[in-house]
Amino acid sequence: xxxxxxxxxxxxxxxxxxxxxxxxxxxxxxxxxxxxxxxxxxxxxxxxxxxxxxxxxxxxxxxxxxxxxxxxxxxxxxxxxxxxxxxxxxxxxxxxxxxxxxxxxxxxxxxxxxxxxxxxxxxxxxxxxxxxxxxxxxxxxxxxxxxxxxxxxxxxxxxxxxxxxxxxxxxxxxxxxxxxxxxxxxxxxxxxxxxxxxxxxxxxxxxxxxxxxxxxxxxxxxxxxxxxxxxxxxxxxxxxxx
Numbered sequence: 307x308x309x310x311x312x313x314x315x316x317x318x319x320x321x322x323x324x325x326x327x328x329x330x331x332x333x334x335x336x337x338x339x340x341x342x343x344x345x346x347x348x349x350x351x352x353x354x355x356x357x358x359x360x361x362x363x364x365x366x367x368x369x370x371x372x373x374x375x376x377x378x379x380x381x382x383x384x385x386x387x388x389x390x391x392x393x394x395x396x397x398x399x400x401x402x403x404x405x406x407x408x409x410x411x412x413x414x415x416x417x418x419x420x421x422x423x424x425x426x427x428x429x430x431x432x433x434x435x436x437x438x439x440x441x442x443x444x445x446x447x448x449x450x451x452x453x454x455x456x457x458x459x460x461x462x463x464x465x466x467x468x469x470x471x472x473x474x475x476x477x478x479x480x481x482x483x484x485x486x487x488x489x490x491x492x493x494x495x496x497x498x499x500x501x502x503x504x505x506x507x508x509x510x511x512x513x514x515x516x517x518x519x520x521x522x523x524x525x526x527x528x529x530x531x532x533x534x535x536x537x538x539x540x541x542x543x544x545x546x547x548x
Contacts, residue, residue, distance in 0.1 A: 312364065316361060334476055340480045394439045427454050452483070493509050
């Protein structure tokens with residue numbers, strides 16, 4: 307059985323169909339990304355899978371317990387790092403896992419800090435640890451690093467991939483960041499159109515594959531020049547709408 311499966315999923319808001327007849331699956335132990343522009347329903351898919359939103363048609367199945375990490379860390383300001391992670395725990399066995407989880411996400415030294423004392427990247431790591439405290443088998447990731455600067459984002463992506471692999475988790479990530487999807491995902495589903503549908507399924511793709519599926523084509527390579535030679539430089543490496 308797949309860890310996540312969707313068949314014919316459709317969702318409409320106020321007469322507007324956001325996505326229509328979506329079908330996809332996530333194998334056990336696989337990290338899959340859904341990539342698409344803003345407004346195509348990526349977050350709504352995760353909300354359906356976590357039973358926060360009801361689809362209008364189709365069905366889905368999540369095999370095992372799932373936890374979701376949102377775009378914002380959503381921490382409680384009056385609780386320290388340890389307390390915020392503990393809030394997600396249901397019993398003493400889960401609470402006993404907190405110190406280990408904080409070590410996994412590199413926050414042992416910050417365990418008594420309040421949210422106002424944390425950087426954006428640290429706050430997102432608290433949210434990840436809180437999601438893991440119940441030992442889920444499935445992670446739903448709603449652009450969790452979108453608000454983090456580029457260098458910190460790369461560090462967090464590496465940490466996430468390491469945790470998913472070490473714990474044998476299945477994960478579904480939604481993002482509009484091509485590089486993030488390529489770096490993290492075993493497979494990528496590309497959404498497009500209105501209502502959104504799956505326009506491509508890519509296995510272990512590179513960046514060019516993904517941009518091609520999104521309808522972009524490569525321009526000429528970048529030429530780096532200095533001084534008076536700059537006027538003769540070629541165009542920058544860019545992707546333009548085909």
